[in-house]
Amino acid sequence: MPYKRKQDDQHNDGSYPSKHISRDDTFVGSQMDDEMLSEQNQHATTLAPSLEHGERYHAAGKRDVELYIRTYNTLLRSSGEINLKALIQAHYNIDSSLHPDARKPYPDMSAFIYSVLRLPDAISQCELVLLGQSEEVFLQQGFHVNKWQAVTASARRRKWFYNGKRTLAVYVASVSDTDDIVPVLVAFQIEWNKMYYLLNEDPTTMQLLETEVDPGSPVFSEISKVLRQRLHIAVDDWQRLQVIWGEHLWEKLHDIGMQKKNFNLRMLGGSHVGYVKATRKWWAPVRNLLDTLGLPDRPVYFVSSNTHSMINLLSGFSLRNEKALIDFARSGADPYLAEECRKIQEGTVPGNWQNFLYFATREWINTAAGQEAARTRAQEAQDRGIWHVGARHGLEIDAQVFELSKLIPADIDPRSRMSGLDILKKSDAVILNIDYPLGMAAYRMMREIMENLSQICGIYVLGKAATLNGSIGDVMISNVIMDEHSQNTYWFDNMFRANEVQHI
Structure with a gap:
């Protein structure tokens, strides 16, 4: 094994027994200074694993990641449920940059919050997670997900369903979805169980969480400070949890303290054929729209981007409602919008006015006036040759068709x-825009599109990406792609150049 680990030092579920967690008695009285807590957490974070658990230093490499992926894919191909405990060690071994403190006894809040945002709220009540490629796959196994409650995650576009009885089901569009879901679930369980032990180390902690206190009172603030310190959570991370969970923060922490997490996972289907069928079901309504409009043999410019990007640029909806958007922003209903509007108009910030209008539109359409305008938005778009196809079958990927001659x-x-x-009026070409898919799902969808459309004039891929260096707002223009699945490297001449995006 890559790591030599003492068997009695760690629970199999990735949690640590209370004997590993030393805490000064002043924690109970909430007297520990926040700076001391911060220094202690920082010290615990920077300690090498060898100092904490008697392990030898192990720099994770590509083989560890490949072993992790092979481990859960092999287990998921079995016909039954797998317990997430079986993946804890492999998860540790990869030394994930998104979960650097996985082995530490104190919570890695960045990893926990990352997981919370990518899982439905109902995950806290669940014990079993089902993965399947389509509704038919679930029905064949006796899971009527069409009758379950549809739930969502804040930071992932993915179809989840909750049966109200400790089971979640999720559609997977490709192996990339599995590669995304499994590590997130493992990280969530590891960090949940760390907090479980901390919350139960002192019996008064759970009693504090059960106290009914006015959130606006000084007592509430003091109790919150005690809870935060006993959980070894930094102030900024505690504030992030407050934003995410709001008034349910104590309730969520109480749920954590009541039981350890021990997820079971089961893959239904998961075959190559199943992914192909799911992709074809996604394509069918798009093809039907093209047939209805008489567009299937037209030249096509394919775009993968957000579904709000091109419609903002080409429909003119926000520009036509500019006055109403300005009035809404200046009304002060949203203080941030009012301040941003003022700064942009005065030129004190480098923001772009059109971008501000698009951003304000998202808030405005939730108002009475905005909802009235939104009711005619779809028809106005169709008058301009813009059509929307919502996701219907498993793949949470919407599509849009733009007829250039009608813009x-x-x-x-x-x-x-x-x-x-004006020459666009003579064009017979269309733009097909899809809401950017994840990983291998993109390959399958691109292949389906290429097999069904005869004239692809261009392929344009826009979206978010992680870079090893750079700043927020930077634009990455690539000319080489490494495919981790096939180990192929692709070089190409990107039509975009840096000078074309520097002033956007």
């Missing part, structure tokens, strides 16, 4: 206008 040049974002736009 109105005056509606186009000023930054995208150029001379000769």
Whole structure:
């Protein structure tokens, strides 16, 4: 094994027994200074694993990651449920940059919050997670997910269903979804169980969580401080939890303290054929729309991006409602919008006015006036040759079709206008935009599109990506791609250049 580990030093579920967690008695009285707590946590974080658990230093490499992936894929291919405990050691061994303190006895709040945002709220009540490629796969195994409650995660577009009885079901579009879901679940369980032990180390901690106190009272603030310190959570991480869980923070912590997590996982189907069938079901309504509009043999420009990006640039909806958006922003209903509007108009910040309008539109359409305008939005878009196809079958990927000949040049974002736009009226081409898929799902969808459309004039891929260096707001323009699945490297001439995006 890559790690030599004392068997009595760690529970099999990735948690640590209370004998490993030393805490000064002043914790009970909430007297520990926050700076001391911060220094203690920082010290615990920076200690090498060898100092904490008697392990030899092990720099994780590619083989560890491949072993982790093979381990859970092999287990999931079995016909029954697998227990997440079986993956804890392999998870440790990869030394994930998103879970650097997995082995530490105190919570890695960045990893926990990352997981919380990518899992439905109902995960705290669940013991079993089912993965399947389509509704039919679930029904064949006796799981009527079409009758379950649809639930969502804040930071992932994925179809989840909750049966109200400790079981969650999720659609997986490719092996990349599995590669995303499994490590998140493992990290969630590890960090949950760390907090479980901390919450139960002192019996008064759970009693504090059961206290009914006015959230606005000084007593509430003091109890919160005690809870935070006993959990070894830094102030900024505690504030992030408060934003995520709001008034349910104590309730959520109480749930954690009541029971350890011990997830079971089961894959239904998971075959190559199943993924192909799921992709074809996704494509069917898009193909039907193209047939209905008489567009299947037209030249196609394929785009993978957000579903709000191109419609913002080409529909003119926000530009036509600019006055209403300005009035809404200045009304102060949203203090941030009011301040941002003022700064942009005064030129005190480098923000772009059109981008601000698009951002404000998201808030405005939730108001009475905005909802009235939104009711005609779809028809206005269709009048301009813009059609939307919502996700229906497993794959949570919406699609849009733009008929170039029906676009109105005056509606186009000023930054995208150029001379000769009137020639678009003579074009027979269409743009097919899909809500960017994840990993291997992108390959399967691209393949399905290429097999069904005869004239692909261009392929444009836009989206978020992680970089090893850079700053927020930077744009990455790549000319080489390494495919981890096939180990192939692809070099290509990117049509975009840095000078074309520097002033956007």
